[in-house]
Amino acid sequence: MRKVAANLCICELKKRRIEAELSEENIAHLQLDWRGNPEQAAQDCDQSEIIQAALLSLPAENRIMIELRHFHEMNYDEIAHFLKVPLSTVKSRLFRGRKMMAALLRGIE
């Protein structure tokens, strides 16, 4: 049941990402809307599953920044060197990825 709920979480997140296109204008409106029953959904879905689903729903260019910074503890310069992109690109993609994560996770404890 929890796995089904987790898969539903992932499906819903992917669907919302596709629908919203994660543009700047509507990032603020993104929020996990668990079919009108957030309490029930929270019980069905582990918080870690929700967070993972949110991360996996991000565009790859933003997700990889979060992975390298938070999971591999690389600093901005290291990430820029590793990915062969400008430092400014690292920052913009990382910060935008975090902003999308925050929008997706808004409301869960």
Added chain:
Amino acid sequence: MTHPEEHTFHEYLDHALSDSEMASFEMHLESCAPCRRELEELKTLFVQIESIADGYVASDRGESLNSNLQE
């Protein structure tokens, strides 16, 4: 009151500010409750993200990282 730009909050938590920038930011926080709240929200997000580090399995992480390693 002029508030720090959004990127400053991220750079502060990423330890990417210079000493003077950090001092200036922290001085602002002392007198700005909204910015303190914003910082706490960002800290919470960091905790949430890092809470899944151990069990995290990326759907295409291998491809993403490997493609860059091969370049």
